[in-house]
Amino acid sequence: MAQHHDHGHGHDHDHHEEHEQLKVLGFWIFVVTDCVLFGTLFATYAVMMNSFAGGPTGQELFQLPGVIASTFILLTSSFTSGLAVLAMNKGNVKQLIAWLAVTGLLGLSFVVLEVTEFMHLISEGATMGTSGYWSAFYTLVGTHGLHVTLGLFWMTALIFQLKRRGITAVTRRKITNLSLYWHFLDVVWIFLFTVVYLMGVM
Amino acid sequence: MWENIKDFASTFFVTGDPLIYGADVSIVLSIIAIVFVLTKYKKWGWLWREWLTTVDHKRIGIMYLIASLLMLFRGGVDALLMRLQLAFPNVEFLNSEHYNAIFTTHGTIMILFMAMPMMFALFNMVVPLQLGARDVAYPFLNALSFWLFMLGAMLFNISFVIGGSPDAGWLSYPPLSQNEFSPGPGQNFYIWGIQISGIGSLATGINFIVTILKMRAPGMKLSKMPLFSWSVLSSCIMIIFAFPILTVTLALLFLDRFAGAHFFTMDGGGNPMMYLNLIWMWGHPEVYIVVVPAFGIFSEIVATFSRKKIFGYKSMVWAMMIIAVVSFFTWAHHFFTMGTSASVIAFFAISTMIVGIPTGVKVFNWLFTMYRGRISFKQPMLWTIAFIPCFVIGGATGVMLAVAPADYQYHNSYFLVAHFHQVLIGGVVFGYLAGIYYWWPKLFGFKLDEKLGKWGFWFWNIGFYVCFMPQYALGFMGMTRRYYTYGWDRGWADLNLVSTVGAFLMGIGFIFQVWQIAYSIKNGERDTTGDPWNGRTLEWSIPSPAPFYNFAVVPQVKEMDDWWATKEAKANGTYKEEPAKLEPIHMPKNSGIPFIMANFWFLVGFGFTFGWVWMAVIGFIGVFACMWARSFQYDTDYYVPVEEVRRTEASLGRVV
Numbered sequence A: 001m002a003q004h005h006d007h008g009h010g011h012d013h014d015h016h017e018e019h020e021q022l023k024v025l026g027f028w029i030f031v032v033t034d035c036v037l038f039g040t041l042f043a044t045y046a047v048m049m050n051s052f053a054g055g056p057t058g059q060e061l062f063q064l065p066g067v068i069a070s071t072f073i074l075l076t077s078s079f080t081s082g083l084a085v086l087a088m089n090k091g092n093v094k095q096l097i098a099w100l101a102v103t104g105l106l107g108l109s110f111v112v113l114e115v116t117e118f119m120h121l122i123s124e125g126a127t128m129g130t131s132g133y134w135s136a137f138y139t140l141v142g143t144h145g146l147h148v149t150l151g152l153f154w155m156t157a158l159i160f161q162l163k164r165r166g167i168t169a170v171t172r173r174k175i176t177n178l179s180l181y182w183h184f185l186d187v188v189w190i191f192l193f194t195v196v197y198l199m200g201v202m
Numbered sequence B: 001m002w003e004n005i006k007d008f009a010s011t012f013f014v015t016g017d018p019l020i021y022g023a024d025v026s027i028v029l030s031i032i033a034i035v036f037v038l039t040k041y042k043k044w045g046w047l048w049r050e051w052l053t054t055v056d057h058k059r060i061g062i063m064y065l066i067a068s069l070l071m072l073f074r075g076g077v078d079a080l081l082m083r084l085q086l087a088f089p090n091v092e093f094l095n096s097e098h099y100n101a102i103f104t105t106h107g108t109i110m111i112l113f114m115a116m117p118m119m120f121a122l123f124n125m126v127v128p129l130q131l132g133a134r135d136v137a138y139p140f141l142n143a144l145s146f147w148l149f150m151l152g153a154m155l156f157n158i159s160f161v162i163g164g165s166p167d168a169g170w171l172s173y174p175p176l177s178q179n180e181f182s183p184g185p186g187q188n189f190y191i192w193g194i195q196i197s198g199i200g201s202l203a204t205g206i207n208f209i210v211t212i213l214k215m216r217a218p219g220m221k222l223s224k225m226p227l228f229s230w231s232v233l234s235s236c237i238m239i240i241f242a243f244p245i246l247t248v249t250l251a252l253l254f255l256d257r258f259a260g261a262h263f264f265t266m267d268g269g270g271n272p273m274m275y276l277n278l279i280w281m282w283g284h285p286e287v288y289i290v291v292v293p294a295f296g297i298f299s300e301i302v303a304t305f306s307r308k309k310i311f312g313y314k315s316m317v318w319a320m321m322i323i324a325v326v327s328f329f330t331w332a333h334h335f336f337t338m339g340t341s342a343s344v345i346a347f348f349a350i351s352t353m354i355v356g357i358p359t360g361v362k363v364f365n366w367l368f369t370m371y372r373g374r375i376s377f378k379q380p381m382l383w384t385i386a387f388i389p390c391f392v393i394g395g396a397t398g399v400m401l402a403v404a405p406a407d408y409q410y411h412n413s414y415f416l417v418a419h420f421h422q423v424l425i426g427g428v429v430f431g432y433l434a435g436i437y438y439w440w441p442k443l444f445g446f447k448l449d450e451k452l453g454k455w456g457f458w459f460w461n462i463g464f465y466v467c468f469m470p471q472y473a474l475g476f477m478g479m480t481r482r483y484y485t486y487g488w489d490r491g492w493a494d495l496n497l498v499s500t501v502g503a504f505l506m507g508i509g510f511i512f513q514v515w516q517i518a519y520s521i522k523n524g525e526r527d528t529t530g531d532p533w534n535g536r537t538l539e540w541s542i543p544s545p546a547p548f549y550n551f552a553v554v555p556q557v558k559e560m561d562d563w564w565a566t567k568e569a570k571a572n573g574t575y576k577e578e579p580a581k582l583e584p585i586h587m588p589k590n591s592g593i594p595f596i597m598a599n600f601w602f603l604v605g606f607g608f609t610f611g612w613v614w615m616a617v618i619g620f621i622g623v624f625a626c627m628w629a630r631s632f633q634y635d636t637d638y639y640v641p642v643e644e645v646r647r648t649e650a651s652l653g654r655v656v
């Protein structure tokens, strides 16, 4: 570590900035791969759209009010994650952490609502094994939910790190990536809501 | 109780087959030998510090290389077993189930656990050096990719002795791969082995795209970038679009098997045809993913060994990029015969033939580069020259297969088997071998022996034609793929025997190569110059073996083939020596997390393979713990002081 400080600080700083930017680019590419992943799941869902095999249909079982509530919750959380980034740009750690916490709580309620919905559907007799349609439904919606859950873990880890280290080049990059991820999940959800739920009840 | 244990053991450990007993014994013996040697020479610490935790791309490359050569051996033994079985009619050496297992593991291992890692070995060994970079963009992720590949490959390989091998073909079409027809754990080994290593491959794709886009030495515009790096970029672009599809496909197949889902089942609204579409949307680009880097290798070698600039640089780049795009629009040529409309078939037939055009362009460029060059026939060049006719024939038979009406005749016949081996061996294997011979001195500091290498070369080449040419004929004579035995009355006996002889000739070629490596470690010509082939690109400007930080001073690039231009300028006396200023070098620290995390992934895979959810849960918790731990690590790099750089360079015979 001693050496670390002996050699020109300016240099050190440049290197870090460069490396952090590199990681943001990599994260963008990761998001592209995630788009392909969701694209494949959407395509699968489209193929299975009418494969009810005599079982219940989405139209019969979906309860839109709950889904609309989760949509609002997720959209709001996207907004609050934007506020977190604004706070970061102003250099206000406390605000940043607070907005992250709000985002996390909203995300958590989204996940809870989703789990409740799944339990309701299962109690109505629509499980993964009911038909191709429900297999595709749970996989597509569940993968999104899993992504959100992962995001929550990540957010928690970052809150700890912000408390300990404040806003540095590294935490800044991590927050940037996290908010990118979060907005991305929001976009995916909008597609999901349209294709699965709205078209499902139509 | 005792009965239960015995029961469990007899299903868990595959027994009753002499081949498997042999494998058991050799696995146990080699583990004992490794543990013994490491303990005796007190090498555990060394192994951990220098290899298991390394983030140096060159070492990771070496580990990929060793793993892929081992897998080439395993896949090759599978191939020889199959060819033995088919050498004569009515042979009862392997029964039908065993034959199924062997062609499945052979195909899977050769493509996913031999070709892919050998390709990643070359990426890692070469790309940063060629770009004038100190490392890849994400060294930690790079190590993680390697260990995910490694543990995935191990998971797949132990299926042979634990639980049973998969036997539904290398692409595992349902319904054959569903519980109903593949009830044991074999298919789960397939799913998880590929899934885990596939995540690693995807990460490698991202890593090298960023490396190539962002880590080039100052002055190296994309239009001056060496062609191998271009080919890697093209291949990685295909990886990031193709591998997520594979991830999803395998996950869906797993859900069918594990959770009773109905994606690809015959009942419950499932659709097996959907699997074919999905798997080939990955599978077709996959074959281009492995072959395009070979094109890059040939371009480097042809230019170096003809002492000429590559002919048609721009058209080469365009050709590779066009292949990267068009390869995604050809997948349905794998099931022309399975019933779709004529217009769909026409679309895919034409798109398939279009891929042939850029490939043809490349072949002509290589030929023009050689034309009037001062060619030297060292090993890398030999393999390159052997590749050209082989790939041209393979390409021509490919176009024959793309003619949809004709495909009704060739589909799943030995004609197809001959075709794809011709492009996979003649293109991919020959290409990677050429690359390994070419860059070997840079990594290890010595050349591989020419004489032994030439023996290996001729055995491979003659063996290749002896093995696969008869198979084209067998295809026309009605022999379809995946036959495990046939009768005298078919009239296939002579050609099959010839084909088997050819396969063994290739096996002998491989033995020569192993011998060659062992021999050259002691006696190979040492490379003291750093530039044994009189190369053109930046990797030849530094000492061999390359020091861990690659470049003591980051090069300033002015020309395409910058190192060649520098050498010419030096010879003409027009070279302006710029005073080299050493600065402390920023390097990543080693980390044990990639290795540990991959082991937890192994637990996940193994748990799901046997339906032991508790074990999978432990695995997932471990994976998360590793990610969490990594996220909290901030002190991940350090500086190499100028003094150390100076000392290292001096020890390699350089003054800076």
Ligand code: HEM
Pocket (backbone or CB within 6 Å): B076, B079, B080, B082, B083, B103, B104, B106, B107, B108, B110, B111, B115, B168, B169, B170, B171, B417, B421, B424, B425, B428, B429, B467, B480, B481, B482, B483, B503, B506
């Ligand atoms: C080294 C010499 C090789 C020999 C003698 C050989 C031989 C064979 C044989 C006998 C089969 C089974 C054909 C059948 O019964 O359907 C086969 C299948 C296959 N081989 Fe090879 N092979 C060799 C190398 C390779 C390489 C280098 C690759 C890929 C990079 C490869 C990829 C495959 C694939 C994908 C299959 C299809 C497996 C399936 O049907 O599921 N082989 N090979």
Ligand SMILES: [Cu+2]
Pocket (backbone or CB within 6 Å): B283, B284, B330, B331, B333, B334
């Ligand atoms: Cu194809």
